[in-house]
Amino acid sequence: MKVQDKYYRTVWMEDGVVKLINQPLLPDKFEIYSSKDYQQTAQAIKTMIVRGAGAIGAAAGYALAQAFFADEDRKKAAEVIKNTRPTAQNLFYAVERVLKANDKEEALKIAIQIADEDAEACKKIGEFGESLIEHGAKILTHCNAGWLAFVDWGTALSPIYRAIRKGKEVFVYVNETRPRLQGARLTAWELSQEKVPHAIIADNAAGYYMKKQEINFVITGADRIALNGDTANKIGTYTKSVLAKENNIPFYIAAPTSTIDFHCPSGEHIPIEERDEKEVLEVRGVRLSPQESRAKNPAFDVTPHEYIKGIITEKGIFTPDQIKDLATD
Ligand code: MRU
Numbered sequence: 503m504k505v506q507d508k509y510y511r512t513v514w515m516e517d518g519v520v521k522l523i524n525q526p527l528l529p530d531k532f533e534i535y536s537s538k539d540y541q542q543t544a545q546a547i548k549t550m551i552v553r554g555a556g557a558i559g560a561a562a563g564y565a566l567a568q569a570f571f572a573d574e575d576r577k578k579a580a581e582v583i584k585n586t587r588p589t590a591q592n593l594f595y596a597v598e599r600v601l602k603a604n605d606k607e608e609a610l611k612i613a614i615q616i617a618d619e620d621a622e623a624c625k626k627i628g629e630f631g632e633s634l635i636e637h638g639a640k641i642l643t644h645c646n647a648g649w650l651a652f653v654d655w656g657t658a659l660s661p662i663y664r665a666i667r668k669g670k671e672v673f674v675y676v677n678e679t680r681p682r683l684q685g686a687r688l689t690a691w692e693l694s695q696e697k698v699p700h701a702i703i704a705d706n707a708a709g710y711y712m713k714k715q716e717i718n719f720v721i722t723g724a725d726r727i728a729l730n731g732d733t734a735n736k737i738g739t740y741t742k743s744v745l746a747k748e749n750n751i752p753f754y755i756a757a758p759t760s761t762i763d764f765h766c767p768s769g770e771h772i773p774i775e776e777r778d779e780k781e782v783l784e785v786r787g788v789r790l791s792p793q794e795s796r797a798k799n800p801a802f803d804v805t806p807h808e809y810i811k812g813i814i815t816e817k818g819i820f821t822p823d824q825i826k827d828l829a830t831d
Contacts, residue, residue: 503649505532505695511653513552513560513617518571520564522552525650529691540569540579547586554651555725555761556620559592563613566600570609576601588773589734589802591726591763617653623758623816624655631661631721631756631814637670639719642708644677645736646688647723647756657723657756659692661814666698674700675717677708679736681781681799705738712749720746724757731807731822732769737800743809756814764829769804777801
């Protein structure tokens, strides 16, 4: 995708250095972060300089390739990388694939393949998903499942970009997505770059607009999909899915098949990341709450499959109960 007329990917590698769009700086500053070794790349995943399932996966693949080139203990490096964030399946998918390499050249080749496949899958998700978007659609999305969360195009936002390019009118309601505000900061920034009409709403406002039928389509990304179609995504997604069902609004998930955990039978087995309470207690370093108060900060929740109308992948659009059949592909 383009930023000020220049084509960028969210994650790439140049002369052994992993390059990342520095996401905590957005939307104020657009800057590229350079990571020279696997430890630094792992730290960038942990601190969310790079975030979003596909982008984390691509960065993890490149991180392990860096370890191969530095002649580090691969198994140890793989463990360090896997211990950065527990929920996004793409991270584990990428590490396991690169770990199978016999030498550094092959490791790099696989890491590049993973990034390329991610971009290509997201493009296809856009093509399949666009068919679901009607001219005049009023769409709700949660968190950021755009190109900043993947190598290119994104998942939930990819069908929207495609619809806009085809001349359809759409309006996007962007949940702000407390506590880290990926919606208000990142999705809003992406949509502005693409000139997609949108409004940021407080997370609590979605039900108000759904009840009035001012939202008629909901699409979000996924961080891990279980075999029965239960889907982990950013905290607050479950609430939106229940509201969508209550108001007869179709609720779709968009994700590449690399987000499916074929060893995970259902949502209750998906590990949910618990992050620092400061993210809830503070906004940009300013404390909002009494010093005595503690906070809880789960980063994801699970939307049960019965709330999901369809899952848009690079292989087509599936009902949740068809997800298990993709395992044999
Ligand atoms: O904690 P993050 O920002 O890495 O969360 C991941 C997400 O961006 C969302 O849950 C998103 O909707 C999934 S698509 C990558």
